[in-house]
Amino acid sequence: MLKVKGVTKTYGTIVALTDVSFEVEKGNFVFVTGPSGSGKTTLLRLILKDITPNKGKIILDGKDIGNLKRKEIPAYRQEIGMVFQDFRILPERTVRENIEVALAIIKAPSDEWNKRVNEVLEVVGLGDRKDLFPSQLSGGEIQRVSLARALVVEPKIILADEPTGNLDWETAEGIMELFEKINKKGKTVIVATHHELIVEKHGGKLNRKVVKLTKPKKRKVETKEKEIKNKS
Amino acid sequence: MSSIQVKTAFSSIRRSPFQAAAAIFVLTITFFIVTMLATLVYSSDRVLKHFETRPQIIAFLEDDISAKDVSVLQVKLGNDERIKNVVYISKDEALVIYKEATVDNPLLSELVSPSSFPASLEFSLADLIYAEEIIDELGNEEIVNEVGFTANIGGRAELKDAVSRLRTITKYFRIGGAIFVGALMFTSFLVLLIIIGMRLTSRRQEVEILDLIGATGAFIRAPIVLEAVIYALVGVFLGWLLALILVLYSTPSVIVYFGNISVLPRDTLELLTFFGILLGIQIIIGILLAVSGSSLAVARARKTK
Numbered sequence: 369m370l371k372v373k374g375v376t377k378t379y380g381t382i383v384a385l386t387d388v389s390f391e392v393e394k395g396n397f398v399f400v401t402g403p404s405g406s407g408k409t410t411l412l413r414l415i416l417k418d419i420t421p422n423k424g425k426i427i428l429d430g431k432d433i434g435n436l437k438r439k440e441i442p443a444y445r446q447e448i449g450m451v452f453q454d455f456r457i458l459p460e461r462t463v464r465e466n467i468e469v470a471l472a473i474i475k476a477p478s479d480e481w482n483k484r485v486n487e488v489l490e491v492v493g494l495g496d497r498k499d500l501f502p503s504q505l506s507g508g509e510i511q512r513v514s515l516a517r518a519l520v521v522e523p524k525i526i527l528a529d530e531p532t533g534n535l536d537w538e539t540a541e542g543i544m545e546l547f548e549k550i551n552k553k554g555k556t557v558i559v560a561t562h563h564e565l566i567v568e569k570h571g572g573k574l575n576r577k578v579v580k581l582t583k584p585k586k587r588k589v590e591t592k593e594k595e596i597k598n599k600s
Numbered sequence: 601m602s603s604i605q606v607k608t609a610f611s612s613i614r615r616s617p618f619q620a621a622a623a624i625f626v627l628t629i630t631f632f633i634v635t636m637l638a639t640l641v642y643s644s645d646r647v648l649k650h651f652e653t654r655p656q657i658i659a660f661l662e663d664d665i666s667a668k669d670v671s672v673l674q675v676k677l678g679n680d681e682r683i684k685n686v687v688y689i690s691k692d693e694a695l696v697i698y699k700e701a702t703v704d705n706p707l708l709s710e711l712v713s714p715s716s717f718p719a720s721l722e723f724s725l726a727d728l729i730y731a732e733e734i735i736d737e738l739g740n741e742e743i744v745n746e747v748g749f750t751a752n753i754g755g756r757a758e759l760k761d762a763v764s765r766l767r768t769i770t771k772y773f774r775i776g777g778a779i780f781v782g783a784l785m786f787t788s789f790l791v792l793l794i795i796i797g798m799r800l801t802s803r804r805q806e807v808e809i810l811d812l813i814g815a816t817g818a819f820i821r822a823p824i825v826l827e828a829v830i831y832a833l834v835g836v837f838l839g840w841l842l843a844l845i846l847v848l849y850s851t852p853s854v855i856v857y858f859g860n861i862s863v864l865p866r867d868t869l870e871l872l873t874f875f876g877i878l879l880g881i882q883i884i885i886g887i888l889l890a891v892s893g894s895s896l897a898v899a900r901a902r903k904t905k
Contacts, residue, residue: 416812439816442814442817442819444814445812445813445814446813446814447814448814450812450813456808456809456812457809458806458809460611460615460806468604469810469813470813472602472605472819473810473813473814473815473816473819474814478602478603517813518813521814
């Protein structure tokens, strides 16, 4: 489904990623791990086509995203559900409106909005919070809104950049359980995290894959891909 | 455009009422002046037309000529494209006109009889440039005794001078008005650009988020453009309404002041039609101004992201 082939990305003289390659099958749950500065966020931004690689290819469903024209990028991004570490929720809109924005972007029929918003809010456990503003929610709840917004467009793949980075352990666990629940429904999920405990706890299950990035040494980076087999 | 985008535009106006007021105020002034200048240009055109179309040339006829000869000349003049509104004034009619003109001094009327006045053919010109050649041509007609201009305007030079002055004034008035309106439009454009730019700065995070979750440029632009269009439409309407009220208020005085020169339509329906057309044109200009200003502001904001 997703192929990352020999991707290298530099910011001026700073090397963020060197020759990273891995593949993701439909329904996989992939952890991208590594210390801060190892290029996890850069990798997700490359997949989202927020930035372009200096070398290598990223192929989603047989389509090389490097060949996408500027005007094709929005449609491509609509196929990806993105969850950000800093939530990136619209602060002046209610929970419901934040999710409706995503539906408006994909031009979903407006008579379906109510049903689809209620469904995803039930999935993330915020059914009773839909008319509240982000300032009235906790960090964990805001992250759930972000996840609901990503889910409502029924994306091919969900990318989560440090979704638990700003949350305490208990709340982080709740978010990870949500990702597992979504993955069990067949959705492909890629989570970037530096949280070893989370990877240890959730990375060893069926269909899980861990892509471990190491911090680049000057201008060179080592990339290690490790697939954890089902132990049972 | 989805309801979310419309809602965004209105909530954006609500959240920054002073910016909205500034934009609307500038646009109102601009379109008020545009409406007033358009009305003045229209009125000056009507004044010019009045002088251009009133009887300008009088061909005084010989005393002993037949009605047939007069008729032949009248038809000939009527068929000439350079000439308009040919009217035959008999000796009796000339006397009546004279008596009306000297009604304040009956002594003058008593001293004259129809035989004192020659019959004449009066007409106006399609354009004053034909004046000299037509006067020369008429001078060669056997039944024409003398050719002159309308008495109350004066001689040939004076008439040409008065109308050409009027034309020059109208021309400079139009050029000056166009420059002034252009400057005001440009100011409005800049004000819209600045206000929308300020909006975008405060909404930069929102624009970035929308961009990342797959919003197209048009989706991001729509509420911002709509906001600018709302400013423009309100500004156009208020400016136009103020001008209309002012014109309606001053119309009776203007009509009295200019007498038989119809500087404004005297029929209410005609006046309202004129203002309706002005409103339509200004709405189109306002929308173009708003769409171009806000699109440019959005393009700049996305470019500097």
